[in-house]
Amino acid sequence: MAGDGRAAGPPARQAAIATHGLTKRFRGGQLAVDGLELTVPRGSVFGFLGPNGSGKTTTIRMLLGLIEPTSGGGYLLGEPMPRAARRVLPRVGALIEGPALYPFLTGRDNLVRFDAADPTADPRTRGARVDAALERVGLAAAAGKKARAYSLGMKQRLGLASALLQPRELLVLDEPTNGLDPQGMREIRGLVRELAADGTTVFLSSHLLDEIEQVCTHAAVMSRGRLIVQGAVAELSAGVRGRLTVTTPDPAEAGRVLKEHGLSVLTADGDEVSGELPDDAPDLAVLNAALVAAGVRVRGFGRQRASLEDAFVALTGEGFDVAG
Numbered sequence: 001m002a003g004d005g006r007a008a009g010p011p012a013r014q015a016a017i018a019t020h021g022l023t024k025r026f027r028g029g030q031l032a033v034d035g036l037e038l039t040v041p042r043g044s045v046f047g048f049l050g051p052n053g054s055g056k057t058t059t060i061r062m063l064l065g066l067i068e069p070t071s072g073g074g075y076l077l078g079e080p081m082p083r084a085a086r087r088v089l090p091r092v093g094a095l096i097e098g099p100a101l102y103p104f105l106t107g108r109d110n111l112v113r114f115d116a117a118d119p120t121a122d123p124r125t126r127g128a129r130v131d132a133a134l135e136r137v138g139l140a141a142a143a144g145k146k147a148r149a150y151s152l153g154m155k156q157r158l159g160l161a162s163a164l165l166q167p168r169e170l171l172v173l174d175e176p177t178n179g180l181d182p183q184g185m186r187e188i189r190g191l192v193r194e195l196a197a198d199g200t201t202v203f204l205s206s207h208l209l210d211e212i213e214q215v216c217t218h219a220a221v222m223s224r225g226r227l228i229v230q231g232a233v234a235e236l237s238a239g240v241r242g243r244l245t246v247t248t249p250d251p252a253e254a255g256r257v258l259k260e261h262g263l264s265v266l267t268a269d270g271d272e273v274s275g276e277l278p279d280d281a282p283d284l285a286v287l288n289a290a291l292v293a294a295g296v297r298v299r300g301f302g303r304q305r306a307s308l309e310d311a312f313v314a315l316t317g318e319g320f321d322v323a324g
């Protein structure tokens with residue numbers, strides 16, 4: 001994948017994942033990934049965010065050497081892909097499009113089979129490795145059950161366990177919470193946090209903005225095959241103006257006062273009026289005093305931090321349509 005002859009500069013060598021001009025055009029002419037320049041810092045929990053069809057899975061498949069890019073390339077853990085695949089892939093755990101499990105085998109026996117398929121895994125220590133992986137994902141108690149009796153969340157955790165049989169520097173998880181109920185999602189998020197706390201870099205794709213905000217330190221946003229923005233989650237949303245919401249029995253008058261003070265995109269919903277704060281927003285105490293002076297009875301007054309969703313809308317001018 002790095003085979004276009006360009007030498008990797010120090011940043012590409014230091015990053016957990018770095019791509020340059022990574023592009024995939026499918027045979028039908030579909031440009032699925034378009035000139036991707038992605039840098040995933042080591043030690044980060046990196047959210048790869050985008051609506052369905054925006055090119056996330058295609059990118060991950062190229063990163064792992066499963067499909068060839070049309071042009072451009074990338075580095076995994078500082079090694080050029082796919083040239084160094086044999087050397088680098090044992091240091092990377094991956095879970096793509098749901099784990100391939102044998103439903104008629106127990107959770108433990110599934111892991112034994114995965115471990116046995118790894119030529120570098122010492123058979124003498126297999127039992128200990130499998131038990132440690134089961135323990136790690138909280139499946140020790142259910143290890144003797146057949147995988148077909150597992151809930152979706154348990155299957156997903158078993159898939160993660162298979163990626164964790166060996167110590168990994170990088171975990172690549174494609175939509176790890178897809179199809180899970182809220183409890184299952186919380187479990188996976190908790191696990192991702194624990195793995196990150198141990199120093200593993202985690203790269204996970206998702207079409208859920210709030211999930212990325214909850215668990216990731218960094219994020220990249222994809223839209224129609226192109227990278228819209230990447231960086232630390234806190235910085236991405238900090239660049240977007242916040243909103244102010246006023247709760248009052250006098251919404252019309254409140255709206256007028258807020259507009260006079262430069263707030264835009266005002267919305268009124270029952271007794272709540274909210275608007276976007278301008279760059280040169282007045283002190284909130286001044287705004288509150290102006291409302292009261294105009295006879296607005298203020299019951300509630302609060303500023304919301306801009307979310308990643310606000311950032312996405314601000315950057316693309318589009319809503320974040322999860323249905324794609």
Ligand SMILES: Nc1ncnc2c1ncn2[C@@H]1O[C@H](COP(=O)(O)OP(=O)(O)OP(=O)(O)O)[C@@H](O)[C@H]1O
Nearest residue numbers: 026028030032050051052053054055056057058059
């Ligand atoms: N093998 C293929 N042949 C042709 N087109 C493809 C192929 N795989 C993906 N595509 C197209 O490439 C685009 C990006 O798909 P991709 O699966 O990478 O998106 P995604 O962001 O991972 O979405 P999802 O979350 O639905 O998997 C889509 O328009 C898809 O239809």
